[in-house]
Amino acid sequence: MLTLKGKSVFSGISIGPLALFHRNTISTAVRPIESVEVELARFQKAREEAMSQLKDLYVKAVDKVGEEQAAVFEVHQMMLDDDDYVEGIETRIRDERMNAEAAVDQTAQELAEMFRSMEDAYMQARAADVLDISRRVEQQLSGGPGIDFSNYDQVIIAADDLAPSETLQLDTDKILGFVTSAGSTNSHTAILARTLGIAAVVSTGTQLHNDVDGMMAVIDGTTGDVYINPDEETLALMKKKQKEEELRLTALEQVRGVPxxxxxxxxxxxxxxxxxxxxxxxxxxxxxxxxGLFRSEFLYLESSNYPTEDQQFEAYKQAAEALEGKTVVIRTLDIGADKKVDYFDLDPEENPAMGMRAIRICLSRVDLFKTQLRALLRASAFGKIAIMFPMIISVWEVQQSKKILDEVRRELDAKGIAYDKDMEVGIMVETPAAAVMSEELAKEVDFFSIGSNDLTQYTLAIDRQQTKLDTFFDPHHPAVLKLIQMTIENGHKAGIWVGICGELGADLTLTETFLRMGVDELSVSPPSVLPLREKVRSLDLSK
Amino acid sequence: MKEFEFVVTDPQGIHARPAGLLVKEAKKFESNISVFKGARKGDLKKIFTVMALGVKQGESIKVQVEGADEEQAASAVEAFLKENF
Structure with missing residues (x-):
């Protein structure tokens, strides 16, 4: 048995024979040419041929996976049409008297290298697109298409990496899973596997050869493990796990509609x-x-100017009505830091995470704040809205915000406009300062909602976007957990409810810890709701 | 010459597909259209140079349009950016 470890992109389990992915071989070696004109013409013909293939593929892919996934073939056409790309190849043919195959390959490698050296993972993964379009041209140069990829049936595909066009030419209904030695979780193969719900593990680091072709294999997408030629024990274990995974999904349905x-x-x-x-x-x-958290920023981010009071009112009212009397906690605008809007005219900042954002903007620009508060209060007449203020660090900010809210209430009273007089007002506890001051802050509000993402980032002084800091980043750092505990205790002392609305709330390994701390509410992304309910229902805190 | 600045609000920045559409839009015009991110310059009619700028959410780009139809080109490109990024 051979065990490989890679990165899982979809958490299914699949069991079946391996099929090594055979790519049509192409020679891109430099060889002497007859004439520059002949090579230029060969390249142009191959490029046109490749272009028309891409047009066909796009149409087919739209049918199969929808427009969004198919768009890659549109991008490929533009890449193939790019002046720098074409000139790069033609210059090599002309100036270096290079054969078309080698010119295409070298230009592609150069561009791929440019993408690989870029900072973000998404752009790095685009190197595969450049190589993919080039392979298509090279294929034409070496005499047209070869193997029909759609013949793979009821197998797990093993490859070094799959180009987007290769993935889409597979008959994905018949594919049990993918395992690739290279590739990233941002690759098209990964995205496609997720869309289609196929078990896939990428980046195992081990290149597979012909000798594994046809061997039995298991992909465990829950762990990223791949077992090739598994022993009976492993196979039995994985079959059991596969069944459990299916049962798990059925079990989630059981906790629907129960407390x-x-x-x-x-x-x-x-x-x-x-x-x-x-x-x-x-x-x-x-x-x-x-x-538990309705981020109101979308209204600002999706607009090219300040959203009007009525636009905001409609959106909040829609949520309040849809929830039919259940609580809808709306966070007032949290623009700034990584969420920028040009019409806000915010000055560029060295350190935006610690700069002009959220409540700081609202208290500096009271008119803007009042517009939102008016919309929120008006919408509160249509359901059970609660509002919360983000990025609080001091009692003063809360008092000031409440004062402005009171002014808006009086304005509405004067005009005879209805709103919910009992609307709850809370704050996000997402700075260490707020957690430390939670005893004092609790006296000012109706609830706390702990924003674990920012609380973690500010407590640990680690930028969440910086993957290089992963070694230092502990999402369960005791400092953060202590601050959460302290916030819950201080909230309860003042008789208010305390919830958690960051990513930690959905972390099932912490559910018991939070419940023991006494948390009253957890707010998580919609797909995490049922798994979390199942977890809570399995716990017994008396033990 | 026409010039304007634009801050990208799309969470994914200017990534592959929209970059392609942006290039397609730019190619409709005769004028030369350059895009700057800080000191780095790209040609808005070339998908690789646009992608190579790696423009992310919150970053500001400057677009310069020069040529016979610069008026229409600038307003069309600006409208397109606002719509899609």
């Missing part, structure tokens, strides 16, 4: 986080008990 309560009777509110009203169907489909 989120532990075996010993501790009940919590299980809410969902959403980014815009488009997510409302997901909230309902996943049976969330309310919305």
């Amino acid at each position: 989120t309560v532990t075996k010993d009777g501790k009940k919590i509110n299980l809410f969902a986080n959403i980014g815009n009203p488009g997510n409302l169907p997901q909230v309902l489909a996943n049976d969330a008990e309310g919305i």
